[in-house]
Amino acid sequence: MLFMVIEHFRPGMAPDVYRRFHERGRLAPDDVRYVSSWVDAGFERCFQVMEAPTPAALKRWTDNWDDLVDFEVVPVLTSEQAAKAIEPEL
DSSP states (O other): OEEEEEEEEOTTOHHHHHHHHHHHOOOOOTTOEEEEEEEOTTSSEEEEEEEOSSHHHHHHHHTTTTTTEEEEEEEEOOHHHHHHHHGGGO
16 A cells, blocks of 8 residues: 655654654664655655555554654555546546
8 A cells, every 4th residue: 555644743853853764764664665755845744655555554654753743644546546446437
């Protein structure tokens, strides 16, 4: 499953997020894979695509960061998957 993870950095915590990442890495379980990410120019949010077999597996990753970040997790499909899924309704 793919997830769009919107990380809302807690006020003033962006340096701490980057420090932890630099020192300890992504802290993701073996079954959770990083795909790509973008950070807004104000260092308030990170938009990250992650792949995990279940929402529970993804939660094991977010639990490692929830002292610095508030998470919004949205299950998503690729455009190709979405087109295929909607095709019967066209």
